[in-house]
Amino acid sequence: MTSLTALTLAQDLIRVKSVTPDQGAAVSLLKEALEALGFTCHMLLMQEEGAEDVMNLYARYGTAGRNFCYAGHTDVVPVGVLDHWNSDPFGAEIKNGILFGRGASDMKASIACFVEAAARAIEKETLGNNSLSLLITGDEEGPAVNGTKKVLTWLEEKGETLDLCLVGEPTNPHTLGEMMKIGRRGSMHGYLTVKGTQGHVAYPHLAYNPIPDLVKLLNSLEGDLCSGNDHFQPTNLEVVKINATNDSDNIIPGEAFAQFNIRFSSEFTPDALQLELEKRLKSTGINHELRWWVSGDSFLTAPGELTEAISKACEKRLNKTPELSTTGGTSDARFIKDMCPVVEFGLVGASMHKVDECTTLDDLEALTDIYEDIIYRLFSAE
CATH class of the missing domain: 3.30.70.360 (Alpha-Beta Plaits)
Structure with missing residues (x-):
């Protein structure tokens, strides 16, 4: 089994002070982890007059078959009043089985879970002749001018296609497995x-x-x-x-x-x-x-292969079936829906953008297992 763990990668990412927009430090750290797994990585600096430059990442393992993409962001919101935190917001401290830090919920830890899940899938040769990819922006919490939208244009220009996409936003209100987002207002x-x-x-x-x-x-x-x-x-x-x-x-x-x-x-x-x-x-x-x-714009992804894989994986690991929801704010899924079916599922969002943002170690382990199972279900029949 690979030595890469979601916990250690999540801690490494949280310790990077990538307040939006991420100028590249957290994205670069992620690139190194993915290249070690055999991903081909593209660091994409996007620019536009009147907006801050943003470093993005597109990484792909495999060159053929269907391309299942995970989309997320390494930028985080400001910490607010530092004295109100009970631990260093960029310290990634663990207390009583809970990981604290800005991005623990939204959404550096989710990215780390998918990376470990991908590592397991690669090691077990789950993919067959298919591909896994990650589209990571540093501009989701900001104006989203030089982030996912421009990366998608770059992909189209390169002839790169996404067949299904999972966005790792913290979709669960209180406990893991409650809810996935199949659209947004x-x-x-x-x-x-x-x-x-x-x-x-x-x-x-x-x-x-x-x-x-x-x-x-x-x-x-x-x-x-x-x-x-x-x-x-x-x-x-x-x-x-x-x-x-x-x-x-x-x-x-x-x-x-x-x-x-x-x-x-x-x-x-x-x-x-x-x-x-x-x-x-x-x-x-x-x-x-x-x-x-x-x-x-508003959008809806009709229930299908990806929602079924997420539901079955949650039922297996948590004995729960997530609600199909369109509640909440916007996410970068609003851009991705023009390229392929997109569904959001990640950690618990109760502490996102708050003081003492956190996630439990149990949820990290469970989400990694769920992500691995989703990959297996999408590719096992091929």
Whole structure:
């Protein structure tokens, strides 16, 4: 059996301070581990004006047959207030059977589990004439401009195909084996501005205060958009920012701004949703400026070979059948779904992005076994 273990690799990855975007240190460490297993690795530095450079990795074992890909990210969110942590967030300490550190849940430890599972599969010659690959970005927790989306374009240009993809995000709410994600609601941002006329608060007739009109516009957006369906939660809109260009308490501001986010089900396309919301805003008769940014469309992967393999592997190892869900935020699966069927399954997400982020050693062992079993089930019949 290979000496590589998910625990040691997870600790090594956590100890790299790869706060988004990962400039390459954690990706490079992973590359070394995969090359030792026989993977062919490509370090892909992606760049775009106005965004930070990001180092990504595509690694493949085998050159033929079906290509089963694991997708993940080595970048992590900031630690927040350091004094609130009970251990070094980049120390990868183990206490009472629990591994602590930023990325333990989301999602360096999951990556490590798949690498050990791949090592076992290679050693046991499980793959036959097929291939395993990993698509690892350093830009998932950030704007996702120079990450997975650009790597997928690179793969297409190289004639590289993915047949199935497993994204290792922490999909389980409380215990391992509860839930896999077969889709996600879409995410769209609206940026709303009302222009006013700056003036003294004591002479409002000489000014135009844009704030009351901005509030009226935001109120017009209230109300149900859709009730969801069998696979998706209802579409919801949340105001996330309100601001006015004002540094004084005796000036009527000259401009007011608000930002809102909509998480939408498959009942809407982005264009249809924009039309509906613009109609509501227009009904107020208030002049405004509006721009949109769609960060991801809704999608659904129909249950099939990959969901079946995940379910059977969880039943065997945990005696549980995961719920098929589309809850939660977005992930890089929103890009991968255009290339191949994609399902998300990883560790428990209860501590992700929190102080004292962690995962249990038992879950590390179990997820590694599950990932190995998934690989076996996908290739054993060939």
